[in-house]
Amino acid sequence: MSPPDNNYYIQATSAPCAERALVLKQGDTFGLFDHYGDIDARARGEEGIYHRGTRFLSCLKFELMESRALLLNSTIRKDNVLLSVDLTNPDIYSNGTLLLPRGTLHVDRSQFLWDNAFYMCLRIRNFGLAAVEISFTIEFGADYLDIFEVRGQSRSRRGVLREPRLRNRSREVVLEYEGLDGAIRRTLLRSNPVAEVILPSSLHFSMHLPPQEERTLEFNFAFELNDGVAAPATFVDGLDLASAEQAGKIPDWIRSSNQQFDNWIGRSRADLNMLLTMGPCGLYPYAGIPWFSAPFGRDGIIAALESLWIAPQIARGVLSYLASTQARERSREQDGEPGKILHEAREGELAATGEIPFGRYYGSLDSTPLFLMLAGAYYRRTADLKYVESLWPAIELACNWMDRFGDSDGDGFVEGPANWGWRDSEHSIFHADGRIAAGPIALAEVQGYVYGAKLSVAEMAAGLGRQEVAQRRQGEAIKLKENFERSFWCESIGSYAMALDGAKRQCVVRSSNAGHCLFSGIARQEHAGAVAEQLISERFFTGWGIRTVAAHEARYNPLSYHNGSVWPHDNALVAAGFAHYRLTHLAAKLLNSFFEASTMLDLNRLPELFCGFPKEAGQGPILYPSACSPYATAAGAGFLLLQSSVGLTIDAGRNRILLTHPRLPDCLEYVQIRDIQVGDASVDLMLHRTGDTVAVTVERRIGMLEVLVVN
Numbered sequence: 001m002s003p004p005d006n007n008y009y010i011q012a013t014s015a016p017c018a019e020r021a022l023v024l025k026q027g028d029t030f031g032l033f034d035h036y037g038d039i040d041a042r043a044r045g046e047e048g049i050y051h052r053g054t055r056f057l058s059c060l061k062f063e064l065m066e067s068r069a070l071l072l073n074s075t076i077r078k079d080n081v082l083l084s085v086d087l088t089n090p091d092i093y094s095n096g097t098l099l100l101p102r103g104t105l106h107v108d109r110s111q112f113l114w115d116n117a118f119y120m121c122l123r124i125r126n127f128g129l130a131a132v133e134i135s136f137t138i139e140f141g142a143d144y145l146d147i148f149e150v151r152g153q154s155r156s157r158r159g160v161l162r163e164p165r166l167r168n169r170s171r172e173v174v175l176e177y178e179g180l181d182g183a184i185r186r187t188l189l190r191s192n193p194v195a196e197v198i199l200p201s202s203l204h205f206s207m208h209l210p211p212q213e214e215r216t217l218e219f220n221f222a223f224e225l226n227d228g229v230a231a232p233a234t235f236v237d238g239l240d241l242a243s244a245e246q247a248g249k250i251p252d253w254i255r256s257s258n259q260q261f262d263n264w265i266g267r268s269r270a271d272l273n274m275l276l277t278m279g280p281c282g283l284y285p286y287a288g289i290p291w292f293s294a295p296f297g298r299d300g301i302i303a304a305l306e307s308l309w310i311a312p313q314i315a316r317g318v319l320s321y322l323a324s325t326q327a328r329e330r331s332r333e334q335d336g337e338p339g340k341i342l343h344e345a346r347e348g349e350l351a352a353t354g355e356i357p358f359g360r361y362y363g364s365l366d367s368t369p370l371f372l373m374l375a376g377a378y379y380r381r382t383a384d385l386k387y388v389e390s391l392w393p394a395i396e397l398a399c400n401w402m403d404r405f406g407d408s409d410g411d412g413f414v415e416g417p418a419n420w421g422w423r424d425s426e427h428s429i430f431h432a433d434g435r436i437a438a439g440p441i442a443l444a445e446v447q448g449y450v451y452g453a454k455l456s457v458a459e460m461a462a463g464l465g466r467q468e469v470a471q472r473r474q475g476e477a478i479k480l481k482e483n484f485e486r487s488f489w490c491e492s493i494g495s496y497a498m499a500l501d502g503a504k505r506q507c508v509v510r511s512s513n514a515g516h517c518l519f520s521g522i523a524r525q526e527h528a529g530a531v532a533e534q535l536i537s538e539r540f541f542t543g544w545g546i547r548t549v550a551a552h553e554a555r556y557n558p559l560s561y562h563n564g565s566v567w568p569h570d571n572a573l574v575a576a577g578f579a580h581y582r583l584t585h586l587a588a589k590l591l592n593s594f595f596e597a598s599t600m601l602d603l604n605r606l607p608e609l610f611c612g613f614p615k616e617a618g619q620g621p622i623l624y625p626s627a628c629s630p631y632a633t634a635a636g637a638g639f640l641l642l643q644s645s646v647g648l649t650i651d652a653g654r655n656r657i658l659l660t661h662p663r664l665p666d667c668l669e670y671v672q673i674r675d676i677q678v679g680d681a682s683v684d685l686m687l688h689r690t691g692d693t694v695a696v697t698v699e700r701r702i703g704m705l706e707v708l709v710v711n
Contacts, residue, residue, distance in 0.1 A: 376456020
């Protein structure tokens, strides 16, 4: 989801490399590597290790005997913590004589991130019959580019990139940059053992290696900002700590009849775990790597909604952070208004100097009502009234923003000066003839979010004993639903208009926005079925999922970012809408389609989006060139798709789990869901498909918790 201000929206100028980058992330640090484990930003511009919005390492190359080693295999561990690479030597000649036959040496290269540092270990083993004399080099460098510079943002001047230097008795290499923001960014390189030759951009080693023996070398790159001092652990201790942190976020909770399905859910869990970042307010899912590894309001809320039923602690972290960063005053540059919820927050030099407005930026229309919807959903999931009470001032401010600033013309609809919804690229809101809609824009799905927000606030207010507020917000929701039907339903297309333009004219375009109106419940019952049937028709459904825009619409383009592509989170919210109207068989169809897509994708990982071409036999989804991968809402999509398919809702206030018209897709005979926790109680469920129905068995129950099934 790109920044709303198109001055800062940078299109992809080339296709991705044939082999996509391998990704590591921990905390506020992430790395993009090639399949050798190397980094070469000159050859592949986005590669590097980034810390707090800046690239702290732009070059990292391993050379063996002055040659690039031969790649045998590389993989990311299932939990996303460790990148492992297997290498061997090519034929090494000297003056025409073969000194070292290919395949004599095995190099086991392992690397990970932990606590503001990058760790690398090389284990070199000689499988030859004779001792060998070998040499190798580690080349390194840091350009300290802000991530917006890497994306293409130009600057008239930069700070000072200092010459590399040695310190600590020549045992450490220091790379340093002083930015225009006055901050000192520093990379410290240490190796064990210490290199024989240390140059400003390379370390040089040589060793005598007897047959069948192995040598181990460890490297540490610590990333420091200003006076912060990194205290790296050993490789083994750091790996143990990084592994334990990942395992402790979202539990391993699913088993099914299909191992490939389990692999997809496991990868989704690992991806979301990796993107979850601990801050002072708790866990927050950073949006995606590489371009959106930061807190985004809309994305964080949607990821929290997707995973709420299994990991409500994520929603609490998101709500707390967004409440703490809620706008308190008007700011033209940041598009801030009192009560508005954050769109994104960036670190880095450009944000600190004001060269980009995204230090804290509020230019979205839907983050605020979605924040209120998440608060209500969290309350239903946890019955944590004490927390809701602590959040109430932020809830009131958000409501006031919808009333005063969101609906500036008083027509009852929330609109923005431009297209500030999730489909926020320049040409994504248009009329039937392809003309771009002029603002202010009232998006269909945003009105649905506002409807859901008002109902959520009414429910929370009633729980807090604020009956006047509850009745008022309930009444407003009812009125909004009536007005929405009159203004947005479009009989000529059998769906809701995508939006109203500045003249209150309908954008008569078939789009997945209408599916979000099912998700929020604002759609009238009889219209919901018509919308659902249309979304699952060939106009929309590719076999891999539902397109954002139906085929044959004026601006339909399956290669575009928003006008015909397939987004996992978009489909997950549509599936939740299907379940809301008891159309779980359609949710199961979407679940099956994304499972099948995952089997055709590297690491079983769903990216931010893929192209909207129809499914072809023997071919996987066509990848979008600059899609982020992993991406938080794509990782969370599988959880919400499964929840919607089985029609599962949790009412913590009544100690109840309800499964309404549960369905399982064709790929699954059964699903076991372990340790669903509701208050002090927990339960294990087994869902088994029998024809078109699903039998639900309670395998374990602790505490007072009712499980009801409605078929």
